[in-house]
Amino acid sequence: MNAIDLNAVTKSFPAFELGPIDLGIRKGELLGIFGPPSSGKTSVLKIILGLLQQDGGEVALAGVSGSELGVSERGLSMVFQNLALFPHLSGAENITFPLREAGTDATRIAERLEAVSRVLHVEHILHKKPGQMSGGERQRIALGRALAAESGAVLLDEPISALDARLREEMRLELKRLQREQGQTFVYVSHDEEEVMAIADRIAILIDGKIAQLGTPDEVYNTPATSAVAALVGSPPMNLIPGRVAEDGRSFQSDALKDPIALPRQVRAGPVTLGVRPKTSTSRRARRTPLPFASSRSNRWAATASSTLPLRVSRCAFAPHVTSPRATISPRPCVSTSRACTSSIRTATASDPCRIGDIP
Numbered sequence: 001m002n003a004i005d006l007n008a009v010t011k012s013f014p015a016f017e018l019g020p021i022d023l024g025i026r027k028g029e030l031l032g033i034f035g036p037p038s039s040g041k042t043s044v045l046k047i048i049l050g051l052l053q054q055d056g057g058e059v060a061l062a063g064v065s066g067s068e069l070g071v072s073e074r075g076l077s078m079v080f081q082n083l084a085l086f087p088h089l090s091g092a093e094n095i096t097f098p099l100r101e102a103g104t105d106a107t108r109i110a111e112r113l114e115a116v117s118r119v120l121h122v123e124h125i126l127h128k129k130p131g132q133m134s135g136g137e138r139q140r141i142a143l144g145r146a147l148a149a150e151s152g153a154v155l156l157d158e159p160i161s162a163l164d165a166r167l168r169e170e171m172r173l174e175l176k177r178l179q180r181e182q183g184q185t186f187v188y189v190s191h192d193e194e195e196v197m198a199i200a201d202r203i204a205i206l207i208d209g210k211i212a213q214l215g216t217p218d219e220v221y222n223t224p225a226t227s228a229v230a231a232l233v234g235s236p237p238m239n240l241i242p243g244r245v246a247e248d249g250r251s252f253q254s255d256a257l258k259d260p261i262a263l264p265r266q267v268r269a270g271p272v273t274l275g276v277r278p279k280t281s282t283s284r285r286a287r288r289t290p291l292p293f294a295s296s297r298s299n300r301w302a303a304t305a306s307s308t309l310p311l312r313v314s315r316c317a318f319a320p321h322v323t324s325p326r327a328t329i330s331p332r333p334c335v336s337t338s339r340a341c342t343s344s345i346r347t348a349t350a351s352d353p354c355r356i357g358d359i360p
């Protein structure tokens, strides 16, 4: 049985339609929800929590319909995007508030406080009131309150966005460890793709109020279901080159490419979109590597081949950990993350993963 089910859930706002959303969140999983701003991420969490009433469909918690459960009976805790701490309580009192409300015994409360404070590095601010804390400190206290509560599932809405990069990286790993150790269900909303890809077991990609794809980080990255997902996931974004598979089904042609690309085996002719991840292209000097193609849906296929694609590098960004050039294909803006890669045009070999498909 799933920890949380959303069945055909809809909600209409004057200028926004959410859903219908069908989503089963497994017990003990960390489900990431990732999407552009205003795509409905927070609204989904609020509907699960019961703070926002859906117009249609049903939410079920461990098989029990949400219509039979008030907010406090759902066994959920939530870290809100716009933190809600009690201003008159200290950090420690804020963290332990739900446990005290639930009548948990004092020894257990002390244990939980110590455990989450250690993970979140807040031991030194436990005595402070929220008004005396920085934004990042308040965020960690809010997180501590949700984690200490020992709820069935924790809903996290951009829980570490106010922290600096180093702390964010450390915190997300700690959160993942804590979630695994306790076998808790987490629903984790973030607009930070790297963050959500790093910790989620599965990701729901939310675009314009609808789930465009649900899959593992690997699936949404390597086999995006639609071109909108392909364009959203990955930074710099995947190159999407409209074109067609020739009548003989043996080559891909596009106005954006000088020469057709030979396909590793015959496929259905017709319009397709070729997707190439910038980071999978290597410079002319690099060894040729296999180029798997995969199409979507009705025309799914994969094989290995190698292909040379004309790349124009028009923008460079320094990334110390990347040594090979990354480029997007002409005529779209191109990106290299190698400092050395300042020359304007090169020929590159596209390597894994490359995708051709009649994706919408």
Ligand SMILES: Nc1ncnc2c1ncn2[C@@H]1O[C@H](COP(=O)(O)OP(=O)(O)OP(=O)(O)O)[C@@H](O)[C@H]1O
Pocket: 013, 014, 015, 016, 035, 036, 037, 038, 039, 040, 041, 042, 043, 044, 081, 191
């Ligand atoms: N109570 C409301 N009344 C009217 N419109 C609303 C209400 N709540 C949300 N919306 C609209 O619904 C859309 C989705 O909002 P939501 O907060 O769920 O998006 P989000 O993905 O969490 O965005 P962000 O990334 O900025 O946090 C937005 O266009 C928002 O203006």
Ligand SMILES: [Mg+2]
Pocket: 041, 042, 043, 081, 157
């Ligand atoms: Mg939001």
